Amino acid sequence: MKPILLVEDSQDDELLVIRTLKKNHIANEILVARDGAEALDYLFGQGTRLGHAPLDPQVVLLDLKLPKLSGLDVLREIRKDPRIRLVPVVVLTSSDEDGDVEESYRLGANSYVKKPVAFPEFSEAIRNVGLYWMVINRPA
């Protein structure tokens, strides 16, 4: 099972997202990047992650408001690189500013989830991305 890459600078939000995922039987390993640059380090095996193999996540959960490199910049870099351009990206944001939603989709986000992450909304987003059975380990 491929890991999930969560890109989130707020530790509160990180904790709440992970809690929601775990409580809803998502068994994938969850890796956390604290800013945009670190996310790219994970994905390309560079910088702080030099020496590690590039990460091939099941899905990237990407917050938009990040230090160093914004979520939209990270998304742009992902869609530019032929190696990882097909990685599913679900944008997490507290903003419902029309501009953010539009810009995310324009840059190739696969889905969009508004914080706080409620599980039904999250599972809908995962369904959109087409990974539902690969991510969620439904209890029998």
Add this chain to the structure above:
Amino acid sequence: MARSCVDDREADARRAATRPRRLPGHASTHLRNLLLTIFLLFLACLLAGTAAYYRIQSDQLLDDQRVALEEVADLKVRQIEQWMAERRADAEVLRENGAILPSLQQLASGEPNLRAREDVQAWLAPMQRSYGYLGIVVLSSDNRALAWVPEGVPMNLGPEDLQDAREVRGNPDLVRIGLHVQEPAESVVIDIAIALRAGGGTRPEDPFVAVFRMDADKALIHYVQDWPAQSPSAEALLVQQDGDEVVYLTGTRLGRHRPLALRVPIGSPSLPAARALRGDHGVFEGIDYRGVEVLFATRKVSGTGWALVAKKDSLEVQAPLRFRMAWALFALVLTSLAAALGLRLVWRGAEAELVRERLATAADRAELSKLYQTLGDVNAAVIRTRDRRVLLDRVCEIAVQMGGFRLAWVGWPDAETNRIVSLARHGEAAGFLDDARMSNLDQPEGRGPTGTALREGRIVVCEDVQSDPRMQPWRVQMMAYGLGSAAAFPLTVRGAVVGVFSLYAVETSAFAPRRLDLLERLAADVSYALEFLEEADLREEAEEAIRRLNVELEERVRRRTAQVDAVNRELESFAYSVSHDLRAPLRAMDGFAQALIEDCSDQVPPQGQVYLQRIQAASQRMGHLIDDLLRLSRVTRAEMRNERVDLSALVNRIVAELRAVEPDRQVLVTVQPGLEAVGDANLLWIALDNLLGNAWKFTQRRLVAHIDVGARVRGGVHEFYVTDDGEGFDPNLAGQLFAPFQRLHSASEFPGTGIGLATVQRVVARHGGHVGAVAMPGEGATFWFTLGETATEGDAHETDPAGRRQPG
């Protein structure tokens, strides 16, 4: 003598002796026959002579009158054409003004925009004031009035105006000038329509049209009706063809018709106006609109369908002739009673008189014609010249050359020295002015014609320099320069004497009454020119002010736009920060409280769980506050689209949503069908959602609540209202309702953030409308708003007019 004495005696003796017999006296018969023959011969000659006299007189008189009528007609046509050229120039100032186009385009797009209208008005107002127009209005391509001066209601435009607007729009080089009767006031106005640059309206390639309006009485009619000399039956008419009728544009002086009031069929062959419109050019005899025989001159006014008629009654034309003929007949009777010798003498005298008279008339006529020519030349100079000094030089030169004067000059008082200085001079004797000192004070040097005319504002004539005691200060010099007589004419600008026009002739008594009349007319024309030039100066100043205003305005708009852009950017980033950063801690509070309840419920006592729920409720409430605030700020910043919005459908949709949330509520909603507005559908949805949401919320204590949505017209503006029979509020607090975070009820009674009505207020303001509310505590509330109209300025919180339905 002796012979005749003898004859008489013989005759007496014969009569005494042969009384019963009547002896035919050969001599007397012969004499009688001779006398009779002579008398008859004399009488025949006298009659023939009188007829010849009549003919010569009549021909010359008619010729004089023809020349005079043609001169007047030419003068008027020149004045009218000059006047039209000025109007065209005025209109073109506006046409060439590119700076108002953006504002006009904004107005034409249908977007209500007070500032754009004020911008255009700021241009129109100085034009209207300084050029003396009654009003100016700018029309969109579909003939809507976009902007106008003076303030208030735009001036009334008739069907002819709209026709003119369409024509100039089709041909932007055209300027249409038309006379119309203003219905309510019965005054006559002149409307000048001109196309501006293209833009706006339903067909953006069509140009705007500006219509300038003048008081016809003060402009054209004045020019036409003013006659240069005193005459009871002289009259000038300006006419135009309309269908098969002649329309008398400037009315008639003799018939006392108001302008445009008189219409006569054009078919009448001898009607002067009809001949003028058929294009006959010259002097003719005919029968005018009153059915009176007249002598008239006709001219076409180029560039218009107008024609001008200058006419005089034949009766007046021939009056001098009849007067002379009466005298001639009187003389005829007298002379026929006199002796043959006397007759012969009288005849001789008459013959001599005739010759003298003919010579005098010929000289008189030449003189008159020369002066008319002078007047015409001065008028031409007046129309052509735009420089005061050049004009006055030219006038002096013309007077000397054409009028045969020895010196002509224009004097101006010097306020410091009280001397009269010459601004322009011409003539052989111009050197006289270098030596002569003249004053405008009442002292010897100020009591000559020039000083007196300037001081007293009247024409002053000195018939003979040598004998006139007033000329004492200058007599020697004047004799040296060969100046025999002088006349001075005051020059006035708007009724005040500003200068003096002085003329000097070699001969004494050179200023006969007719000549003086014409020279007075000439001075009046110079006065007119001075007045015109002064107005032109003022106009130039006004145009300069407009140019300055233009630059200033552009700069201000640029600065303001930059400021607004900066503020908008700041707001944008502020809203962005708020939406992200302010929400993050709330989310954590809410999330972790939830986590505590879910994960550690066995360790948290029930009381603790209630507290946790309170934390959650509070943080969720703050989340709503932030959402509402963001929506409020988005309402202010969002791009607006103008479209037709079906408000009734919108209201029904919102009500359906409210019912879906609270299906158990009993609320009777009445929506007036067919409510429509022009505006931004999204923003209007937000506004109505808030108003209906409020009505829904504040009627929750009613078992069966009523909400009523409709529109009415008040003060010419559509006013929409939402009325409920809910809680109402204290009317004294109505003013605070629309400020953000103002709540008139406690949150425990009726939940809410206090931002909804502030949002409504902004939506309405962005549509250029007003919003207000009327209520009584416990008796419900009515919220009303207007859209897109600025007619109801001001008070958004005005109190309830009697007609408003109160919920009960």
